[in-house]
Every structure is written in C-alpha cells, then in structure tokens.
Amino acid sequence: MNEEIKVLMVGGRRCGKTSVLASIFQQMTHDDRLSNYLTISDATVAEEKGGERKEGLNDKINELKQMLRQKRHDNSSVFLVDKNPTNTYWDYKLRLSLPKKEESVCINFRDSAGEYFVKSSTNSSSTEAYMRECDIFVVVVDTPYLMEANDEVCDNVNRIDDITNFIKNNVNTADGKDAKMVIYVPIKCEKWYNENHIDAVNEKIKMAYSSQIDYLRGQKHMLVGIIPMLTIGNIEFVELKEAFVHINGHTGKETRCCKVGSKNVRMEDGTLVPLGEMDVVNEDAHAVVNNIKRPYSWYRVKNDHFAPVNCDQLPLRIISFVLIKYKKLKKENATWIERFFDRNTLLKPLFEKYNNYLGRINPNELSDVVAALKKDNIWKNQGVDGIFFY
Numbered sequence: 001m002n003e004e005i006k007v008l009m010v011g012g013r014r015c016g017k018t019s020v021l022a023s024i025f026q027q028m029t030h031d032d033r034l035s036n037y038l039t040i041s042d043a044t045v046a047e048e049k050g051g052e053r054k055e056g057l058n059d060k061i062n063e064l065k066q067m068l069r070q071k072r073h074d075n076s077s078v079f080l081v082d083k084n085p086t087n088t089y090w091d092y093k094l095r096l097s098l099p100k101k102e103e104s105v106c107i108n109f110r111d112s113a114g115e116y117f118v119k120s121s122t123n124s125s126s127t128e129a130y131m132r133e134c135d136i137f138v139v140v141v142d143t144p145y146l147m148e149a150n151d152e153v154c155d156n157v158n159r160i161d162d163i164t165n166f167i168k169n170n171v172n173t174a175d176g177k178d179a180k181m182v183i184y185v186p187i188k189c190e191k192w193y194n195e196n197h198i199d200a201v202n203e204k205i206k207m208a209y210s211s212q213i214d215y216l217r218g219q220k221h222m223l224v225g226i227i228p229m230l231t232i233g234n235i236e237f238v239e240l241k242e243a244f245v246h247i248n249g250h251t252g253k254e255t256r257c258c259k260v261g262s263k264n265v266r267m268e269d270g271t272l273v274p275l276g277e278m279d280v281v282n283e284d285a286h287a288v289v290n291n292i293k294r295p296y297s298w299y300r301v302k303n304d305h306f307a308p309v310n311c312d313q314l315p316l317r318i319i320s321f322v323l324i325k326y327k328k329l330k331k332e333n334a335t336w337i338e339r340f341f342d343r344n345t346l347l348k349p350l351f352e353k354y355n356n357y358l359g360r361i362n363p364n365e366l367s368d369v370v371a372a373l374k375k376d377n378i379w380k381n382q383g384v385d386g387i388f389f390y
C-alpha cells in the first residue's frame, strides 16, 4: 500500500499558512521546467466538516491574485490584508510521479487554524496526537512581525512559545530510530528579498526560534532548514502601524485604519480620508490578543505579476528527504540482516515505512530525477534565495 508522507503546517493565527500552501501547489503544478522531470497533480479530495466546506487552494490563489489586480492602477496605496480564516483542519494532497509512469508519491499537507497551536485550545490534544505521526513540520513565520515588531508582539503573532512547547513535547526521532524534518518558512518577505537582505531574515529566525532549533538539532536524524518563500511575489511590506477603527459619523460604518498625522486616517483599502467632525477613531479592540496590542502590517503592490519564489523547493526537499532516508535504511537493514541471518530488526518496520512512501517508484530513477533537477538549478542549493540547511 502506498502510504502518504505526512506534513503539518504550523504557525500563528492568520500568518499565511493556507496561502503559502496554495502557492506551493500552484508553483508545483504550473511549472513547465519541473513538468519535464515529474508529473505533478493536486490529488486533494473535496470534504465537509461540521457544516463547513474545505476551502479550495484555487480559491486562495484567486484571493491572492485579486489583491494584485485591485491595486494595479495605484501603486502608491498602502493597504491591509486579512481574509478567509481557517476554522478547522484540512488535508491537501500533492501527487508526484515519474513521467509516463503510474507509480506515485503522495505528500499530505495538513493545514489547520492558527488557534490549534494555542496551549489552552480545545483542539490541542488532537493536534498533538497528529504531530506524533508526522514526519515533516513546516513552521510558517510572519516576517514583518519577526523583523519589525518587538519580541513580545512577534511572539504573540507567531506563537513562538506555544509552538516551541508543542514541538518539544511531540517532535522527536526516538534517539535516532526515526527521522524527521522541520522547515522554517518565513513569508511576506518580499521587502527583504528585493533589498538583498534575506540573510537578515534567516539570522532573525535563528535567534527568535533558537530554543526550538537547539532542541531539534540535539536530536539524531533531525533535518532542520529555512526556506524563505514569496507567496505572492509583488506585495511588499511597508510598515507596522498602531491599529485603529474609523467610525463614520454619518453612517456608523466601522473600518480598520491607521492615523496619518492628526487630521487624516488611512483606511484598510489604502484610501486616505480626512477626518470629518462627526467621525470617531478608536483603538481597535480586535488587535488586542492575550492582552498584547498588535500593530497592523501594511502592504503595497510593486507590480501586478503573481510571482511566487521558492514555493517549489519544499516538496522537492521532502522527496529527497524520503529518498535519502530510504536508501540509508536499506543499507543499514542489509547489514543487520547479514548479521542476524535475516531476522526482523528494529529498523525493518521503519524501512518498510519509507519504502511505502515511495509507492513502488523506482528509487534509482527518482534519484536520477533529483540529480537532474540539481544540475539544471531547478533545485536550489544552500545559500541561493535564502535557502539554508543546518
């Protein structure tokens, strides 16, 4: 039976987990260069849970593209983003096979709501149970708050402490008897990428997440890396500003905004509005989470091209991780078998697990494909576009 490679998306509420997943699927299934080497399809099944329908990743891509289109004629406007929260968990499946071959590998990405990683959340025990089954964790990081907010706000938005607890309690390789991979994915980092400062983002991740990274690196057979991703490509962070709500004195309509001087506010869609006599501007109560007041992060469109970067690198690294693991276990298993006259060994079940992941794909052929992707620079090496592996 072909077993799925289980990946869990982890991160703070509204930090962009579903969006980055949508861009990963988009880049994997629409890349002409990649399709010369691998046949890739979205094998996600439609689902309903508790009366809610699974959000299609295509809908999310359209939401992201819409942001680019809306602002096309006004590059100067600076606006807020926050749409379509996830309220439960959903599985999205990416299927990869060698061209003209039936056998395939399936990567199951589980996307959950940011609230799942809060200690007190009602879903925390089911999240923990699933974490123990997972092989790969993707920690999505909201970069503007990482780079520009103080430590308290950054932790509040990115849930660093909560995620550290979840990881320390549930992610281990049983003294090297298993192997796992944890990838940090800073997103919304167009500004730093375009200014050639992506290394500064990586350095900040190493610092802010040092407690969990140190723990992970202390585990045998734990692969830890950073893959910065541009989910959209041309929506660039501008500034963090204190969060306010504008209440229109005539209509009573409430709109998120920030203050611009003493006489104007900038509304969430980017329009600059002079304050009317009857208008009221209050601090935004929704921006206070666990007694910490978060500023809003404001963005602008550089140009209207949807241009994700590095989103394809994660699935490629996942495939190679499984391949390396399979080959290593095969070798270790062989020596065990020789030594113990083919008796069942500790490593045998693990070998079978990795063997099943490959779903009867010929590992040598898949290795050749990975080598070719590296040769053609489709696979990015250490240091390229901020890719970093310990």
Ligand SMILES: Nc1nc2c(ncn2[C@@H]2O[C@H](COP(=O)(O)OP(=O)(O)OP(=O)(O)O)[C@@H](O)[C@H]2O)c(=O)[nH]1
Pocket (backbone or CB within 6 Å): 011, 012, 013, 014, 015, 016, 017, 018, 019, 020, 063, 064, 081, 082, 083, 084, 085, 086, 087, 112, 113, 114, 115, 187, 188, 189, 230, 231, 232, 233, 235, 236, 299
């Ligand atoms: N500027 C910018 N906005 C983004 C990016 N990715 C996501 N967003 C926006 O950020 C908001 C939150 O994104 P989601 O992908 O829904 O975040 P999430 O982590 O899945 O949220 P929950 O599942 O509700 O915790 C949405 O309004 C997105 O359009 C990005 O790369 N740049």
Ligand SMILES: [Mg+2]
Pocket (backbone or CB within 6 Å): 017, 018, 019, 085, 086, 111, 112, 113, 114
């Ligand atoms: Mg989501």
